[in-house]
Amino acid sequence: FYAEKGIYKEVFTNLNKLSNQLKLNEREREKTEKMRGEWINNLSHDLKTPLSSIKGYSELMADEDYFLTDNEIKEYSRIIKNKANYLEELLEDLKLTQVLKTGLFPMNTKSQDIVELLRGITIDVLNNPKYEKRRIRFNIRKEQIFFSFDKMLMQRAFTNLLYNSLVHNDE
DSSP, rough: OOOOOOOTTTHHHHHHHHHHHHHHHHHHHHHHHHHHHHHHHHHHHHHHHHHHHHHHHHHHOOOSSSOOHHHHHHHHHHHHHHHHHHHHHHHHHTTTTHHHHOOOOOOOOOEEEHHHHHHHHHHHHHHHHHTTTTTOOOOOSOOOOOEEHHHHHHHHHHHHHHEEEETSOOO
């Protein structure tokens, strides 16, 4: 900082203000870059989860030593399709990179049933061949709980939470 005195006091004051603003801008840029890096890491993790299900079911379907019934083929195909659709949604999130640069984060919130969402996520996780033998207790006090949330973001958060709890804990 420059001492704000003498005949150049006004110049020094303006230089100090400019210096402060540049420091603030640099901190904001660093914060945004960190957020974007974390978002990319999270998205990469999120993409791996449905991809592992797709790989697992397709390997079962391609295994010549394993006989699948027509119902199993239909069910596995449905799961693969759902996971592929989820991957598409995640890839759409890649567009958020530009949005994060501006500091805006669009939320698509509407009143929805969180119990239905969590039940569907739990069923999807237990349908993954890796975890079909695991037990998950789904205790609810109400059959429906409505509140406003972004379905895709909430689904990603709870899916990650559930998979991480299965991966990083004993049965």
